Amino acid sequence: MRNRSAIAFILLLATACTAGPDYRGPQEAAPPPPPNFVRGSADSTSVDGASPWWTSLGDPVLNQLIDRALSGNPRLDAAAARIRQARATLRQRRADELPTINGSAIYAKARLPGQSEDGGATTLDLYNLGFDASWELDLFGGSRRAVEASRADVAASEASLEDARVSLSAEVAQSYVDLRDRQQRLALGAEALALQDEEVALTRQRFERGTIARGDFLQRESDRDGARARLAPMRAEIDSLKDKLAVLTGGAPGSLDGMLDAPMPLPLPPAQVAVGDPAALLQRRPDIRAAERKLAAQTARIGVADAARFPHISFLGLIGLGGSSPEDLVDLDKFTVAAVPRISWSFLDFGKARARINAAEAQRDEAAADYRAAVLGALQDAEGSLARFQRQRESLADLVRAEQQGKAAAELARQRSEAGTISRINYLESRRSLLNASQARVQAAAALTSSFISVEKALGLGWQGVGTAEPSK
Structure with missing residues (x-):
């Protein structure tokens, strides 16, 4: 009894041993983040992730488009399929820690020469019905490390799905802004083209009366034709953006x-x-969380490779009924039980195990470098998008003032034209200048909204509460 207790205690201690390094977090893989954004405003407040960021733009059509994309885009379906693959692998790794039981039924017929009393051949029939079970003890934690790695893979796949949602929502919003920008600028361009048509008609009258040279008339026509040609690619862009959103x-x-x-x-x-x-950015961005979970998985796989260096102990058990006739399959006296322990140890593999460990360590180092690059890239994205957003606000304010001045100049030109102090062509030119200023203002407004989208994407927003994946178990 004491011997059995001692053996059980030794096995318990051996089972508690886990090969490989324990993962202690990514703190050493990347430098600590700064306390504040360098390019952010002084009154920056904490981010409220209770509602999707795109709702702050106040556009119901955009809200509907992003909702459709988050529920029907094939890229998200592919990312969700990768999560299911990772979860299935995790279940498989957990099942590897349990015994494997197989049922078997055997019938064999053998002809053995020289086994009978007269020296002739003997025919034997063998019937067997039973079960066999095998179980490998996880003495050094290789299976536990494999489960740990698979669990981290599941979390990385879930974070990758969230990252795909972030990118998709930003892409839909950017395409929508581009569409509205092109539509507004096309309308302003068409209005300016109508003014140029009138200018050409007035210039033709003056040329026919001989008050201007032919070159002035041809220049007006050339400018008008060039403006018309520039509208065609914009119409093609509008069609392309509608197809892209679809x-x-x-x-x-x-x-x-x-x-x-x-x-x-x-x-x-x-x-x-x-x-x-x-x-908060580093905790929130799903691509960083995915990189961190990949680092955890690669760290666990070092333990998987390390455990392969040590002895493997497995048990094979056989239970069955059988004999030389079918009746023996139901005869309990023919009951057979066998237990076969097995120890295997590749103690001389000429460095193969050490090479596998070195390869796993190199993969862990690569994952650490990828995590560090993801952190630094996220900080760069955030700082760059904040800088562009701030400067674009200033640019839009200047162009709004320019448009207001253009309106005042156009109104003054209208009054002077009606009073007869300037020609109608001069008034039409003033109107076209105003339309050009309006086009520049629209383009700057679109750039401001685009920079806002870049800020929200860099902050890792857009996925909270919108069809997030179920947590891994």
């Missing part, structure tokens, strides 16, 4: 034309944008 939402090209044909105002960002701090 595909992003899981539909065929042209399926959203009815929703998007009518021009609408550009969505503009709110007056105040909360950005939080870099530490």
Whole structure:
């Protein structure tokens, strides 16, 4: 009895041994984040992730498009499939720690020469029905490390799905802003082209009366034709953007034309944008969490490779009924039980095990470098997008003032034209200058909203509470 207790205690101690390094977090893989964003405003507040960021743009069509994309885009379906693959692998790794039981039924017929009394051949029939079970003790934690790695792989796949949602929501929003920008600028361009048509007509009259040279008339026509030619590519861009939005939402090209044909105002960002701090950014961005979980998985796989250097102890058990006739299959006196312990140890493998460990350590180092690059890249994205957002606000304010001055100049030109102090052509030119200023203002507003989208993407927002994956178990 004492011997059995001692053996059980020794096995318990051996089972508690786990090969490989324990993962202690990614603190050493990347430098600590700064307390605040260098390019952020002084009054930055914490980020509220209770509602999706795109709702702050106040555009119901955009909200509908992103909702469709998050529920119907094939890229998200592929990412969700990778999660299911990782979870299935985790279940397999957990099952590897348990015994394997197989049922078997055997019938064998053998002819053995020279076994009978007269020296002739003997025919034997063998029937057997039973079970066999095998179980390998996880003495050095190789299976536990494999489960640990698979669990980290599941978490990395879930974070990758969240990252795909972040990128998709930003891509839909950017394409939508581009569409509204092109539609507004096309409308302004068409209005300016109509003014140029009138200018050409007036110039032709003056040329026919001989008050201007032919070269002046031809120049007006050339400018008008060039303006018309510039509108065609913009129409093609509008069609392409509508098709892109249709595909992003899981539909065929042209399926959203009815929703998007009518021009609408550009969505503009709110007056105040909360950005939080870099530490919260690193915890929130799903691509960083995915990189961290990959680092944890590669660290666990060092233990898997390390455990392979030590002895493997397994048990094979056989239980069955059988004999030389079918009746023996139901005869309990023919009951057979066998237990076969087995020890295997590749103690002389000429460095193969050590090479596998070195390879696992190199993969862990690569994952650590990838994590460090993800952290630094996230900080760079955030700082760059914040800088562009701030400068774009200033640019838009200048162009709004320029447009207001253009309106005042156009109104003054209208009054002077009606009073007869300037020609109508001069008034039309003033109107075209105003339209050019309006186009520049629209383009700057679109750039401001685009920079706002970049800020939200860099902060890792857009996925909270919108169909997130179930946590791994």
